[in-house]
Amino acid sequence: MRRWITAGLIIGAPLLFRFFSVEPIFADSTGSITGRIVMVGEIPKPKKIEIKKDTEKCGTEKLAEDLVVSPDRGIKNAVVSLPGVKGKPARSDGNITLDQKGCAFVPHVLIVPAGTPVDILNNEGLIHNFHTHSARNPVVNKAQPRFKKIMTETFAQPEVFKITCDFHPWMQGWVVVTDNPYVVATDGGGTFKLTDVPAGSHTVEVWHETLGKVTKQVTVKAGEEAKVTFELTKK
Numbered sequence: 001m002r003r004w005i006t007a008g009l010i011i012g013a014p015l016l017f018r019f020f021s022v023e024p025i026f027a028d029s030t031g032s033i034t035g036r037i038v039m040v041g042e043i044p045k046p047k048k049i050e051i052k053k054d055t056e057k058c059g060t061e062k063l064a065e066d067l068v069v070s071p072d073r074g075i076k077n078a079v080v081s082l083p084g085v086k087g088k089p090a091r092s093d094g095n096i097t098l099d100q101k102g103c104a105f106v107p108h109v110l111i112v113p114a115g116t117p118v119d120i121l122n123n124e125g126l127i128h129n130f131h132t133h134s135a136r137n138p139v140v141n142k143a144q145p146r147f148k149k150i151m152t153e154t155f156a157q158p159e160v161f162k163i164t165c166d167f168h169p170w171m172q173g174w175v176v177v178t179d180n181p182y183v184v185a186t187d188g189g190g191t192f193k194l195t196d197v198p199a200g201s202h203t204v205e206v207w208h209e210t211l212g213k214v215t216k217q218v219t220v221k222a223g224e225e226a227k228v229t230f231e232l233t234k235k
């Protein structure tokens with residue numbers, strides 16, 4: 001009897017595990033895309049910005065973030081996407097945060113699903129001004145006084161736009177409002193990963209604020225990781 005129970009457990013356990021598994025149901029038909037965005041040719045020296053206002057919080061010097069390249073040529077803050085590809089919902093599990101720490105927009109490139117509220121933080125007791133240079137979404141141009149620690153804005157229309165602070169002219173960033181679930185920004189080493197990508201041939205698009213846009217065709221096989229490298233150069 002005992003032997004039968006043991007045998008039953010051995011056979012039954014994997015079935016139970018499978019039944020309660022939290023794997024997405026489309027896992028069998030998806031793969032991932034990983035890669036790097038690198039700069040070829042001469043890498044310009046980062047621009048230095050001298051700061052003369054609110055220096056106790058902002059510092060006296062900053063490096064421009066419009067082109068950040070690692071020692072091994074990886075490009076930070078390039079936006080990698082699969083335009084038009086559907087397969088998982090474009091969503092966020094809550095509000096998305098944009099900080100203004102040290103008088104810089106953090107992250108420098110913010111990716112936000114269309115309609116998801118963005119909490120704009122102000123924790124250093126300074127006055128900022130949140131100014132969107134948007135075309136499809138109404139322009140937001142609001143002061144954020146020193147006592148206002150959170151200001152929330154929502155962007156309904158997909159588009160990429162610049163944001164600035166009129167009190168601190170060096171403060172510049174970008175907001176990528178998207179209805180595409182496959183959008184990520186590269187890290188400091190220029191690497192990225194897109195997961196749960198439907199198997200098939202896809203156009204991968206890379207956009208960088210200074211170096212522009214390039215695309216490449218990539219084939220994704222179910223359960224596999226497709227690797228791709230993009231080389232960008234200053235025109």
Ligand SMILES: [Cu+2]
Nearest residue numbers: 128129165168
């Ligand atoms: Cu500011």
